[in-house]
Amino acid sequence: MAKSANKEAASGTTRLVAHLVRAFRKREGLTQEELGEMLGYSAAAISALETCAQPPSDEMLIRLEAVIGDGLGVFEAARELVRLDRYPPQFQDFAELEKTALAVSSYQPLVIDGIFQTLEYATALISGSFPPHSDLRVVELVGGRIARQSLFDRDPVALIELVVEEAVLTRRVGTEEVMRAQLLCLLSYARRRNVTVQVLPPNRGDRTDHVGLYGPLKLVETPAHERLVYLEVQDEGLLISDPAKVSMYSQRYAKIRAQALSPDESLGLIQELAGERQ
Template sequence: MPPKTSPAELAAAKQFGHELRRMRTLSDMSQLELGRATGTSKQQVGAIERGNRRPSKRFTQLADEALKAHGRLQNLWPGAKRAQPWWLEEFVELEAKAQVIYEFQPQAIPGLLQSEDYARAVIGASFPPLMEEEAQSVFEDRMARQQLFNRVPTPLTLFIIDEGALRRRIGGAELMRKQLASIVDRAQQPRVQVQVLPFERGAHSAMNGPLVLLDMSHAESLVYAETPGAGQVITDAHVVGNCQQQFGHLRSLALSPDQSLEFITSL
């Protein structure tokens, strides 16, 4: 009996197939032509594009070359061992290029603002527990995301953090003191704004989870939605518009940037 394919593997295969079909179409190449370039049949190419057949590493390399994908398909290969899933890799790639980043976090400090010790403590709380090598790789990837603050031009980053995330003691009192001080230091940068959403504001529209929006340009924005074990980049204009309004409403409920830094300092 063949081994059962996990939902994550199925999702990765469908993501690969979707990208393969998109790049083949952009290249004006037929399935038959791509099959000849990769040593496979038209039917096999079609099955891979539908996510019904897992591509071999050899097929992935040849398809990447034939479509001039510059490594894009190889990075999406379902058999690759990753420290983070493909859907998170896609978001991180977009995040690094965004002009404006809007993020609301109700449970934890945003990854872009996490100190090294805080990040290690959060990663260490994963369940099932991560192996040491895997945990280290996840940690390094998370810290690498913060390099965008050194980018020229630096993106505008707007964070709203729920009071609960600030009060949740991760790793002990001293670690949290340093984490909160780190947020205050980061907020001194001219293109970084931090606001706190206090408990006293009561119910609000984002109580169902985090909210992350990216402005890639003046004309292109997207939403990143994540659930346990899955994530999705959403470009639908209606959804993006609703989320932009939602973030604006959260900003109106939150303390002002100056009040927020005073609040964080008081903790």
């Protein structure tokens, strides 16, 4: 059932789409039930859309464009804006860069990197956010995170690197079954030709130059061969383009990667933790 909280938290894009659907529907002299039949949805679904109780799905926007869009392309244009709404505000700029990136390198000391997460792991992680998200927002955020995995199969292919702390692989998020499935998923990605996964063991703290203690970071190379850095902590995101700072963070990442296990050693450790290696 639609919740009033969903209506109050609706984004500007959702409100605009709701207004356009209502205006276009009335212009065509259609009831909510009639429009729903034309789109393959119930009248309740159309009502939820027009009152902002439920944001439009990508499929619904495609059908709206075909049925009442009148060739204007407004619902097609809304698809990208609605997609961005599924991400936290601080992440939206980076999400756009990541989608077209030539290369993405990530160091994660706390959780599995978002593009490697299973649906269940992402759901458990996002459901545990504080302050808590509404059920609808959890679904939106999880959907946005899973959608980012299209990067793995994109043409042209993207080169993807992940250095992850070993503690992340043993830190329980969700049930034991969720964690094992997540490790198996990580193994599957690690075996791809365009993906490199390395594990950073805990004993690297024995050395005084363990630069991973500064926290997580992401490096991205754009189609224009521009190199950028994205940092996120406590729900605050920072996108860095200054060449000197990007160089410093790139050197820091290179040091972290050099201290990690090799890709083959990392694969073996993940297999062992997942119970796939005797």
